[in-house]
Amino acid sequence: MVDGEPEQAAGDCDEILRELEVYLDQELSPETWRSVQAHLDGCLDCLHVFDFHAELRMVISRKCRQDALPPGLLARIEDCFGTVDLEESGADEPGPV
Secondary structure: OEOOEOOOOHHHHHHHHHHHHHHHOOOOOHHHHHHHHHHHHHOHHHHHHHHHHHHHHHHHHHHHHHOOOOOOHHHHHHHHOOOOOHHHHOOOOOOOO
16 A cells, blocks of 8 residues: 555556556557556556666666677667568468567
8 A cells, every 4th residue: 555545456557567668668648658657656566667667778778879789780680670471470461570
């Protein structure tokens, strides 16, 4: 319980944690963003997880700006996202792999 507020249901926390990365990327609808924000305002456990992820992103961002990419890394990453043979993959339509 936080400041006299009732505890959040575990299912609510699970849902919020599934949305956390999208929330951090600011890719949620305004309604969903408000719902996540309201949950974080009232749930210290989820707020701690959010704080950890937000700080981790800042550290990675700072570190990535300071160091140059090793030669060939960008090309290898781009190769990972190359085209997929749909017949070989068994998919009928393009989509996440």
